[in-house]
Amino acid sequence: MHSEARPSKGLTAAAIGGLLFLHLPILLIFLYAFTTEDRTYQFPPPGLTTKWFAVAWNRADIWPPLYLSLRVAAISTAMAMVLGTLVAAAMARSRFFGREQISLLIILPIALPGVITGMSLRSAFAIMDIPFSTLTIVMGHATFCIVIVYNNAVARFRRLSGAVLEASADLGANGFQSFRYVLLPNLGSALLAGGMLAFALSFDEVIVTTFTAGQQSTLPIWMLNELVRPRQRPVTNVVAIVVFVTTFFPILIAYYLTRGGSETAGGGK
Amino acid sequence: MSRSAILPNRGLADRLSALFWRRPRVLLLLLITPPLLWLGVVYLGSLGALLLQSFYSIDEFSGVVVEEFTLKTYGELFRAANMDIILRTLTMSASVTLASAVIGFPVAYFAARFARGRWKAVFYLGIMLPLWSSYLVKVYAWKLILAKEGIITWAADSVGLGFLLDAVLALPGVGGNSLSTSFIGTWLVFVYVWLPYMILPMQASLERVPVSMLEASSDLGATRGQTFRSVILPLAMPGVIAGSIFTFSLTMGDYIIPQIVGTSARFIGQAVYQLQGTAGNIPLAAAFAVVPILIMLVYLSLAKRGGAFDAL
Numbered sequence: 001m002h003s004e005a006r007p008s009k010g011l012t013a014a015a016i017g018g019l020l021f022l023h024l025p026i027l028l029i030f031l032y033a034f035t036t037e038d039r040t041y042q043f044p045p046p047g048l049t050t051k052w053f054a055v056a057w058n059r060a061d062i063w064p065p066l067y068l069s070l071r072v073a074a075i076s077t078a079m080a081m082v083l084g085t086l087v088a089a090a091m092a093r094s095r096f097f098g099r100e101q102i103s104l105l106i107i108l109p110i111a112l113p114g115v116i117t118g119m120s121l122r123s124a125f126a127i128m129d130i131p132f133s134t135l136t137i138v139m140g141h142a143t144f145c146i147v148i149v150y151n152n153a154v155a156r157f158r159r160l161s162g163a164v165l166e167a168s169a170d171l172g173a174n175g176f177q178s179f180r181y182v183l184l185p186n187l188g189s190a191l192l193a194g195g196m197l198a199f200a201l202s203f204d205e206v207i208v209t210t211f212t213a214g215q216q217s218t219l220p221i222w223m224l225n226e227l228v229r230p231r232q233r234p235v236t237n238v239v240a241i242v243v244f245v246t247t248f249f250p251i252l253i254a255y256y257l258t259r260g261g262s263e264t265a266g267g268g269k
Numbered sequence: 270m271s272r273s274a275i276l277p278n279r280g281l282a283d284r285l286s287a288l289f290w291r292r293p294r295v296l297l298l299l300l301i302t303p304p305l306l307w308l309g310v311v312y313l314g315s316l317g318a319l320l321l322q323s324f325y326s327i328d329e330f331s332g333v334v335v336e337e338f339t340l341k342t343y344g345e346l347f348r349a350a351n352m353d354i355i356l357r358t359l360t361m362s363a364s365v366t367l368a369s370a371v372i373g374f375p376v377a378y379f380a381a382r383f384a385r386g387r388w389k390a391v392f393y394l395g396i397m398l399p400l401w402s403s404y405l406v407k408v409y410a411w412k413l414i415l416a417k418e419g420i421i422t423w424a425a426d427s428v429g430l431g432f433l434l435d436a437v438l439a440l441p442g443v444g445g446n447s448l449s450t451s452f453i454g455t456w457l458v459f460v461y462v463w464l465p466y467m468i469l470p471m472q473a474s475l476e477r478v479p480v481s482m483l484e485a486s487s488d489l490g491a492t493r494g495q496t497f498r499s500v501i502l503p504l505a506m507p508g509v510i511a512g513s514i515f516t517f518s519l520t521m522g523d524y525i526i527p528q529i530v531g532t533s534a535r536f537i538g539q540a541v542y543q544l545q546g547t548a549g550n551i552p553l554a555a556a557f558a559v560v561p562i563l564i565m566l567v568y569l570s571l572a573k574r575g576g577a578f579d580a581l
Contacts, residue, residue, distance in 0.1 A: 007383045015379030022399040025410040041416035043423045087304035113522015115538040119558040120315035123322040175286035204403040220405050240406045251401040
């Protein structure tokens with residue numbers, strides 16, 4: 001028997017079926033944003049309208065959560081980019097005692113269920129009597145965003161040949177000049193990709209946030225409340241589209257920034 | 270070495286560079302201290318606070334947290350109602366993991382073995398985009414799909430399979446009034462949301478299965494099924510286990526999905542959330558949160574023996 005050079009029909013069908021299963025449900029979000037029915041999830045929609053976009057735009061309760069989410073995502077991403085890059089640089093350039101433990105520590109916030117991270121922070125705030133604020137949300141988000149930036153940065157550091165830094169030093173650059181003119185241009189796209197993903201992750205995070213937000217409402221928390229106690233359901237769909245698009249494009253950009261990982265800068269022998 | 274080969278010192282930046290060159294540990298220390306401080310203080314500190322809280326108890330009359338060491342709170346976990354929550358969560362995690370592996374395997378296998386060029390990119394993005402895209406939007410999409418007046422009921426009725434849907438919903442224990450208020454619904458949403466986390470590590474391990482081994486297997490007269498069982502599956506197992514870590518852990522800690530789609534029966538995550546919020550019983554919430562940590566520690570040590578970490 002010939003070894004399988006082409007997939008069997010069953011396998012192809014199952015694979016494509018799996019992909020469709022992953023993608024089709026999202027499309028319904030878009031459809032339901034245009035339905036004229038705002039009390040049930042009736043399918044097919046009795047009629048189509050674009051008025052919900054205007055209604056959503058004029059709903060005053062949507063804007064503050066949107067601003068809060070953007071602010072939290074921006075601050076958390078910035079912090080995660082600094083901390084994640086630092087730890088990636090340290091982990092990539094040397095072996096030292098406790099290295100394995102540190103890599104475990106970085107992964108832990110996303111390896112353990114979000115409810116644990118959230119509940120841990122909640123316990124700490126309770127013990128130390130820290131009131132809920134934007135900062136408490138950021139503390140949670142920055143913690144699990146570090147690993148995203150770290151993953152992207154460390155992969156690029158590994159591909160970056162040490163020879164380019166030595167060449168830079170040989171040509172008379174000091175460490176800071178090497179960083180500015182050699183390291184940063186090579187790391188740039190990976191850091192940007194990491195930042196994009198961290199932003200996307202933070203922007204729509206809800207599990208940790210519910211524990212660290214108190215009475216504040218980020219956009220995902222606003223959505224969650226609407227899901228539990230719906231009113232004007234299509235408006236929720238409009239917001240869902242906004243959230244989806246705000247996270248979709250950073251992900252896509254991150255993909256294109258880190259694509260073609262085989263060309264190692266300075267690795268040509 | 271001649272004197273002229275050394276450049277003149279151009280100030281602080283040069284002196285620091287020289288210091289870092291002579292003592293790389295100084296640079297390492299400078300790099301790693303800020304992130305370690307953050308993770309150590311904020312994250313590990315919080316985990317410590319969680320443990321500490323779980324050994325406190327709540328005064329049943331005043332509702333005030335008594336900050337004294339006690340095992341009473343952990344004892345409460347063994348009440349029948351709380352054990353039910355834990356067992357229900359474990360059953361759900363296990364069945365979600367199993368289903369993700371079964372549905373995800375063909376996708377991972379196809380992507381690893383047969384997808385080339387553009388299709389490779391299609392599969393990669395096709396798995397990555399759902400993994401990263403908004404969690405809440407995905408859950409919401411299923412709320413629309415599973416609703417009684419939603420697309421599934423409509424589809425089943427229009428092809429004349431409405432009786433099948435009713436039969437499924439009539440199943441004792443897992444059925445319900447509609448899919449969005451049944452265990453089957455909760456399970457479906459869990460599978461959907463965590464499936465990409467299962468596919469990616471499986472694909473990674475399948476990509477490392479050498480084609481020559483499959484050829485050798487068929488040269489020796491094995492049928493496709495035999496090759497699959499005795500060559501592909503054992504070699505892919507680390508990837509399956511690695512994926513199962515994600516699906517199991519994520520299902521166990523989730524409290525949004527069962528809150529939005531499902532019955533009123535609670536899962537661990539919901540118990541934690543309600544206890545710390547409306548009930549104000551932070552010690553019991555903390556003790557509940559320790560349960561998934563312990564289960565995951567056991568799971569991880571078993572997975573490590575199964576070689577799952579080589580596939581990550």
